[in-house]
Amino acid sequence: MTLKALAQSLGITLKYLFSKPVTIPYPDAPVALKPRFHGRHVLTRHPNGLEKCIGCSLCAAACPAYAIYVEPAENDPENPVSAGERYAKVYEINMLRCIFCGLCEEACPTGAIVLGYDFEMADYEYSDLIYGKEDMLVDVVGTKPQRREAKITGKPVKPGYVVPYVRPELEGFKAPTKGGKK
């Protein structure tokens, strides 16, 4: 330890004093997420509007936390819900059990279930943390508590994140993008 080092160290801290803080003031400013962030699940649709999910329950089988419950039903040929023979009549994920590992996404033969970006799911009731189809289809913006609040205040849902780009698996999913390529 020398006097020189002491003086230099003062210079280093002074340089940091005038640099921009790295803190993200989170609830005020969105968090920058990576495009492959594992957040709330999204049930995607084909471009023609049909659901990709065919109710095969492979996701439920692959789930290490037993968080997924699928109840399939036969498609009405006249008015199909999904592109396959069957569709998921009930598709529920217990967000309290889910560990956001993404194995469901890997197991899915049609790419129907994809992990999205929403993470602000804190809620008051256990039952409110079981997300159904109506909470996870691509057109849904935000999580349950966010949508509840939006309904009360009348303001649109404000997601707490930005991503550089939305990864292609999340077909049709709208997310706030900023920076990054593509």
Added chain:
Amino acid sequence: MNPYPLDPYWMVALKALLVVVGLLTAFAFMTLIERRLLARFQIRLGPNRVGPLGLFQPIADAIKSIFKEDLVVERADKVLFVLAPLIGVVFALLAFGAIPFGPPGSFFGYQPWVLNLDLGLLYLFAVSEMAIYGIFLAGWASGSKYSLLGSLRSSASLISYELGLGMALLSPVLLVGSLNLNDLVNWQKEHGWLILYAFPAFLLYAIAALAEAARTPFDLPEAEQELVGGYHTEYSSIKWALFQMTEYIHFITASALIPTLFLGGWTMPFLEVPYLWMFLKIAFFLFLFIWIRATWFRLRYDQLLRFGWGFLFPVALVWFLVTALVVALDLPRSYLLYLSLAAFLALLGAMMYSPKPARKGGGA
């Protein structure tokens, strides 16, 4: 014939109140400023949630510390336990009044100081040294051996640095020939700042002042990362806040005393505005001390004492003897200017000279 006119008593009382209120407000906001600055030094934002820019944080802190449970330990000496923080804060507040903030009559026709004592400097030291009683009694009255050990550590380091501090101050006092703070400032107005005449004394005093205020390189009394609390382990709530207050007021007083003694006080060679320069100088030293806290490490306890007794004290003594020699033989005072310059160059040289640290033993 007193060159410094006296104020009526009601004015003195009013100014004393102003100093107390001002110091307590300054303490509250210094905690905020220090936290914000430290945060920026560490590329963080710091407290910014309470009010705009976090400006109401001190108020929130005050409310919190007042309403927390105020514990008095079962085995504590009840009277002294309560008295100790009060002693600390009262004597810390007393010290500030002697510091002049401007020329006579610049405070709405009254004097910009509360006390003008011929032994001003001595008074200042006598009073700020009483803080050690606060610390020591706090440790003793807590009825806990850890508090006692903490208070012993604190008092030992404070007393060790007190010697260097006093010795460093002797040379300017000898040069000016007065202990009156106004005389010191006026002398500097005539002859130039004392830092030019006593650069080593200034440096030593600044270092010792850090130790006196228990600031970072010497903040062993309550080494936050290492100790539970030192002498105030058993204290909580507002009593604990009073210790913090004491420390901050010492810090502010030290930052006001260094410019008064060595940097011309409220004077400035150009653009004389009463108060402005004094406040700027105080702010500069407050910033400097926070900057040091953000940068440097804490000395180990033996290093702290060795530095105090083995370096600070002898160097201060040597400089005092040199000044005494110049004054006693009535040599031209410019000798001291050259010697100060030499000391400054020696410091610069020491900064340039940086040998590779010698590795002792088989340390990794």
